[in-house]
Amino acid sequence: MNMRLRPLSVCLHRLLIGGTLMLGSLPADVWASDDGAPPQDAGNTQKTGTSADPEKAKLLGNITVTAQSRSQEVQSVPIPLQIVTAKEIDTLAATDLSKMDIFVPGLVINAAQPTQPTYELRGIATSNFGIGTESAVGVYVNGVYAARSGGSLLAFNDIARIEVLKGPQGTLFGRNAAAGAISIVTNEPTDKFEGNARVRVGNDGRKYADALVNIPINKDMALRLSVLDNQSDGWIKDAATGKRYGGDNEWGSRAVFRWNVTDNTRVLLSWDHEKLNQAPEPAIGLIPLSNDTNERAPYPADPATYLNPLHAPLYNDAIGGRESRRFDGATLQIDHSFGWGDLVSTTAWRGFDTFNLGDYDGTNHVVTYLDTANIEHNNSWYQEFKLSGNNDRMDWVAGVSYYQEQARQTSQTNINTDSLDTLALNVLQQPVPPLAYISSMLAAAGLPFSLLGDPWHEAISNDGNFKAYAAFGDVIWHVTDKFDVTTGLRYTRDEKDFSWYNMPRSAPAFDATVAGLYGLGILPPGTLDQFQQNVIFTSAIGTPVYASNTWNNWSPRVVASYKFTPDVMGYVSITKGYKAGGYNSVQVGSTFQPEKVINYEGGIKSLFPDQNLLLNGSVYYYRYDNMQSLALDPNSPATGLPIYVVNSSNQEAKGLELQAQWQPIDGFRVNFMGAYIDSKYRNAMAPDGVDLSGQPTGAPYFSGALSLSYTVHGVANGDLEFDLAQAYRGATRCNDDSQYQGACNVSPNFKIGSSQQRTDARIDWHAPGDRWGVALYGNNVFNKRYVTGVNNISTSVFGTPFASISPPRMWGLELRAKF
Secondary structure, eight states: OOTTHHHHHHHHHTOOOOOOOSOOSOOGGGOOOTTOOOOSOOOTTSOTTSBOOGGGGGGGGOOEEOTTSSOEEGGGOOSOEEEEEHHHHHHTTOSSGGGSGGGSTTEEEEOSSTTSOEEEETTEEOOOOOTTOOOSEEEEETTEEOOSGGGTOOOOOSEEEEEEEESOOTTTSSSOOSSEEEEEEEOOOOSSOEEEEEEEEETTTEEEEEEEEEEEOSSSEEEEEEEEEEEEOOSEEBTTTOOEESOEEEEEEEEEEEEEEETTEEEEEEEEEEEEEEOOOOOEEOSOOOSOTTOOOOSSOOGGGOOOTTTSOBOOOOTTOEEEEEEEEEEEEEEEEOSSOEEEEEEEEEEEEEEEEEESSSSOOGGGOOEEEEEEEEEEEEEEEEEEEEOSSEEEEEEEEEEEEEEEEEEEEEEEHHHHHHHHHHTSOOSSOHHHHHHHHHHHTTOOOOOSSOEEEEEEEEEEEEEEEEEEEEEEEESSSSEEEEEEEEEEEEEEEEEEEEOOOBOHHHHHHHHHHHHTTSSOTTTTGGGSSOSSSOSSBTOOEEEEEEEEEEEEEEEEEEEEETTEEEEEEEEEEEEOOBOOTTSTTOOBOOEEEEEEEEEEEEEEGGGTEEEEEEEEEEEEEEEEEEEEOTTOOTTSOOOEEEEEEEEEEEEEEEEEEEEEETTEEEEEEEEEEEEEEEEEBOTTSOBOTTSBOSOOSEEEEEEEEEEEEEETTEEEEEEEEEEEEOOOOOOTTTTTTTSSOOOTTSOBSOOEEEEEEEEEEEOGGGSEEEEEEEESTTOOOOEEEEEOTTHHHHSOOEEEEOOOOEEEEEEEEEO
């Protein structure tokens, strides 16, 4: 059994969309360059309704990005690329990237448990099964690789922009990015004193505040400090205890010091800190039960009787249930400019501790009690040296990196002796619950002994020591003024040491009672031997198991781009990607081999200044080999709970992505993004032996987002802006294993994997220069709710499946000031 199952199974249930395009729902007149300078077109002196200046159309693509480790305008980058700016984050009132991923078609982030998120790009996702693996989607914060998911999804804090790069990116980054990369860039200190503060209040007790101050110390030094506090009560209440779930409780701070040592040398030193402590993900039971907590669920479970989780009461009883994280990180970046190029040295340390314990049977009945916990401790060091330069014939980047990580994980399962009785009845098919029967006999004899109500604990601990070395280079060859050829190559060496220790089960109260019964001669020795062994983690009990592997890989990239006109560029590319092999933390002795992908891409990026129109499009085809995912195994040993096993498959996909931005008049902007993907298994076998070859992987055919923004100038001596954004994801494409994995067609009483929609709206008034402002906003304003997955881990033992659902509508009032 896997202790990180809720996000994992939900991820499997929500194998969602493939790619789409760049830049969505962003007001063009507020886009800014990488250094945070104000946009060239303030727009405040124009009158609404006048024809837009054709020169402004160039601003549609005038975002400076570093996607290719160079400063380039986004329209000149021959990569499928989407930018999330600070303006878009603010418009959607998003507190982290998972709160707005549906507006970034092609990106799916499952963050029902923020300490264990999963990332998906173009239908490629890595199930999060512990410290033995890494995500196929590389997450970088200011160029620093975040390997473990526990430290990859942090709250937004003074963000400048987020670059979402689709397809393999190994030659541009020093670590794994087989499916794509998410590059998060924060703001740097400036030479101008500035400060701002913002508060939000809303439904479900929402209280959010952030603030920053930028302090120039002297002409060469500056300090930038920012903090945030995000709180809410939660959107669902336990029907028995009144405890709320789905709430927020996080605090973050960031400090950045900049020192221009010389005209050619700059030092940036930053510190990040975050604390999160909240209730675990709610597990909504599907079986109608009475208030008698000793009642067992009917077995086997009948899907025809399942409750609709969108309307079912919540009963969770995990003892000590919570989800928490403490994250700290320090980064030292030194830039030096030579006459022939630039050198950047990045040194970083990251450390975090996470704890996640939640209900895993969806009931508050003692006879089916089951909770799981995932506990992690992680420290990593990252060092990268990157050289870059350019001349008339080429732009080049070359670098080396070293990554070292020490990770510890404990995967726990907690039940009780009443649950053991239920297991004996349902799985071992004993005629009576043995422990209850013996306890009743003891009570009838007047003996003060009971074998019920005692806790039972099993756990596997893992230690991982990982090292990775990489060398990478990327050169843009200027063949002619219009024709460029880009060649890149990355070499990676991964060295991994991993261990498993399956602890003997711990049940001290139960063992003391049994010893007393044996010692007094009440029960013959050996009567309860069947309860002296593990029933959940049953492999290599009490024996440490070790694995050590080294993997090497070369990953190339070739891109040809041609400028048909100064505003129209076409490109084709062939790129290979790689992700190192690894281990399943709860499958003792398991080792899986590296994943590899080859991606073929063709696209066009174009501006039409006279029409104030931007049009981009791309088509792609990839083949992904040895993709690893977790799948619930119905053939688990008949002595205990089923487990999640590592399942390997080969996949392929073809897709089309389109994006359009149009500004017909000043103050009115339209953005559209659409995507089509056909993702299938080339070669795959489900754990139950079903051949999935040729069947869909789950990613829906279509997804898209449309946004409208309209600004009225001169309202109360300021500007009044209206923003409306609509997102759509198509229905999950089911296969022959989807039902057992809880992704499709589980019950006739509700739908799983149906198409999803979300509508966000905002009305914002701001004074000139945004010195202060007020806004009313709503997320999911039409309150669309969805069942995101059903977990069957307890179904085959206790008959108690449970579901996850999406949160309801959120609305709020925002006040802000700038000085």
